[in-house]
Amino acid sequence: MRQIEKVGAPDEAETACSAGSLEGRALLTAAQMRAAEQEAIAAGTTGAALMERAGAETVAALLAHWPDLAAGPGRAAVLCGPGGNGGDGYVVARLLRARGWEVRLHALAPATQADAKAQAEGWARIGAIGDWADAAGAVAQADLVIDALFGTGLARPLGDEVAPVIAAMRGRRVLAVDLPSGLCSDSGRVIGTHCVEADLTVGFHAPKAGQVLDRGPAQCGALALRDIGLAEGDAVARITAAPQGLGKRAGHKYGHGHALVLAGGPGRGGAVRMAAQAALRIGAGLVTLGCPPAALQENAARLDAVMLRPLRDAGALQDMLGDARLNALCLGPGLGVDRAGDLVAAALSARRATLLDADALTAIAEQEELAGQLHDACLLTPHDGEFARLCPDLSDRLRGDATSGPAFSRIDAAAAAARRLGAVVLLKGPDTVIAAPDGRVAVNAGVYDRAAPWLATAGAGDVLSGICCGLMARGFAPYEAACAGAWLHVAAARRFGPGLIAEDLPATLPAVLRQLLS
Ligand SMILES: NC(=O)C1=CN([C@@H]2O[C@H](COP(=O)(O)OP(=O)(O)OC[C@H]3O[C@@H](n4cnc5c(N)ncnc54)[C@H](O)[C@@H]3O)[C@@H](O)[C@H]2O)[C@@H](O)CC1
Numbered sequence: 165m166r167q168i169e170k171v172g173a174p175d176e177a178e179t180a181c182s183a184g185s186l187e188g189r190a191l192l193t194a195a196q197m198r199a200a201e202q203e204a205i206a207a208g209t210t211g212a213a214l215m216e217r218a219g220a221e222t223v224a225a226l227l228a229h230w231p232d233l234a235a236g237p238g239r240a241a242v243l244c245g246p247g248g249n250g251g252d253g254y255v256v257a258r259l260l261r262a263r264g265w266e267v268r269l270h271a272l273a274p275a276t277q278a279d280a281k282a283q284a285e286g287w288a289r290i291g292a293i294g295d296w297a298d299a300a301g302a303v304a305q306a307d308l309v310i311d312a313l314f315g316t317g318l319a320r321p322l323g324d325e326v327a328p329v330i331a332a333m334r335g336r337r338v339l340a341v342d343l344p345s346g347l348c349s350d351s352g353r354v355i356g357t358h359c360v361e362a363d364l365t366v367g368f369h370a371p372k373a374g375q376v377l378d379r380g381p382a383q384c385g386a387l388a389l390r391d392i393g394l395a396e397g398d399a400v401a402r403i404t405a406a407p408q409g410l411g412k413r414a415g416h417k418y419g420h421g422h423a424l425v426l427a428g429g430p431g432r433g434g435a436v437r438m439a440a441q442a443a444l445r446i447g448a449g450l451v452t453l454g455c456p457p458a459a460l461q462e463n464a465a466r467l468d469a470v471m472l473r474p475l476r477d478a479g480a481l482q483d484m485l486g487d488a489r490l491n492a493l494c495l496g497p498g499l500g501v502d503r504a505g506d507l508v509a510a511a512l513s514a515r516r517a518t519l520l521d522a523d524a525l526t527a528i529a530e531q532e533e534l535a536g537q538l539h540d541a542c543l544l545t546p547h548d549g550e551f552a553r554l555c556p557d558l559s560d561r562l563r564g565d566a567t568s569g570p571a572f573s574r575i576d577a578a579a580a581a582a583r584r585l586g587a588v589v590l591l592k593g594p595d596t597v598i599a600a601p602d603g604r605v606a607v608n609a610g611v612y613d614r615a616a617p618w619l620a621t622a623g624a625g626d627v628l629s630g631i632c633c634g635l636m637a638r639g640f641a642p643y644e645a646a647c648a649g650a651w652l653h654v655a656a657a658r659r660f661g662p663g664l665i666a667e668d669l670p671a672t673l674p675a676v677l678r679q680l681l682s
């Protein structure tokens with residue numbers, strides 16, 4: 165994935181957005197971006213001034229990103245669409261030309277938006293607006309391609325007349341203004357089939373959801389965010405940030421919570437043992453692994469600090485939960501589909517903080533009455549396949565072809581699932597989305613981080629479950645535990661780096677914590 169090589173690569177200083185600089189940022193939809201623009205216009209600025217600023221910031225960002233282009237002028241192909249995005253393109257063309265660049269500009273369609281029209285007229289006084297039929301030729305000869313076809317106003321698939329021009333971009337440096345054309349600003353999905361693949365995307369004001377979700381990072385390349393003087397308004401989600409409150413007071417281990425992690429039969433305990441260790445590492449005072457008697461010996465041979473309890477069936481779990489000090493439960497990894505339903509029912513009736521993953525999610529998907537017992541102290545951590553079983557209709561909308569914008573997004577899907585299930589949902593992926601039933605949504609944008617590919621390893625998700633469960637034992641509410649857990653999970657992977665296997669994640673947590681708490 166190209167953006168991962170770029171961000172955090174040796175040229176990091178010129179790359180405006182790494183995972184670090186996106187942390188905590190508000191994510192906007194196209195409608196929210198338009199509202200911020202309208203608010204600024206109502207407060208006295210003009211659309212023309214914003215467009216001028218956007219164009220100037222784009223040029224500044226490209227010169228910062230590619231110092232060799234700053235050293236001397238080259239040849240640019242500027243591709244303009246009919247709306248505001250095209251308007252930004254006309255500004256960029258004028259500014260590059262003023263710096264001595266040879267600029268060939270091609271309009272896909274005449275400018276129709278008022279400010280863009282004025283910019284197009286201004287450009288026409290100093291340069292030519294070439295035919296679209298010649299755009300591919302100009303692109304093939306350019307040192308730099310400026311994609312200013314469509315931004316937040318993309319409403320339908322790009323026409324086939326764009327395909328040869330996109331094909332000609334191969335091997336060229338491509339800068340997308342605001343968004344790579346063809347990419348949906350709200351979902352990060354490609355509308356239709358054609359989409360520009362940029363090396364650098366210069367976004368304005370705030371990151372857009374589509375820049376961090378789904379195909380967004382791959383199509384955007386590196387992301388440079390530039391201020392254009394708008395005020396912060398509503399946001400659809402936030403990017404996760406380094407968690408607060410992980411320091412520990414001195415005191416008895418029971419003061420730091422007691423997590424119960426349930427395991428399946430012999431030979432199925434690897435995932436659960438990693439989850440239990442992660443829960444301990446993240447600071448739960450005590451962690452007990454409950455497993456069928458036949459698996460006790462195997463687990464005992466591989467665990468020391470984690471306590472073991474035989475747990476024959478759901479009745480035994482109910483008895484065990486008579487101990488109110490067991491304040492967080494983890495059901496899922498390796499549990500076994502045969503036993504999962506009864507155990508999940510017993511766990512849910514105790515109404516403790518409960519993490520549900522893997523086999524526990526399958527049981528909930530298959531037994532409607534279990535879904536009805538979910539409560540707001542539950543955290544569900546499905547990957548895409550599990551999500552499809554839990555909420556097939558939402559998954560279908562997410563996976564179906566996107567033919568018009570804005571398309572249904574992973575944020576929409578996770579938020580709808582959280583509302584429907586009445587529980588926190590963490591939808592796993594390179595762009596993990598965490599949604600609470602009260603409407604809060606966060607995105608863990610590990611995609612802009614070199615750790616992401618190393619996290620695609622067996623058992624990594626089980627460790628995430630353990631981290632989140634450990635945090636819930638420590639008293640974090642499920643949504644906060646999920647946000648912190650997802651962040652810590654990526655931070656551990658980033659710290660460990662290449663060659664990571666799931667076991668390394670719990671072992672790396674202390675170093676991550678040390679850095680956070682220093
Ligand atoms: N919202 C803001 O605050 C600012 C927006 N600016 C720029 O303006 C852009 C948004 O402008 P617009 O809302 O005009 O949207 P766009 O410029 O993205 O395009 C909208 C126009 O394209 C047409 N269209 C949509 N999809 C099409 C398709 N597949 N094929 C052919 N035509 C299609 C629409 O009918 C409309 O005429 C932003 O992306 C950004 O680049 C900047 O100038 C700065 C300020």
Ligand SMILES: [K+]
Nearest residue numbers: 311314341343
């Ligand atoms: K664009």
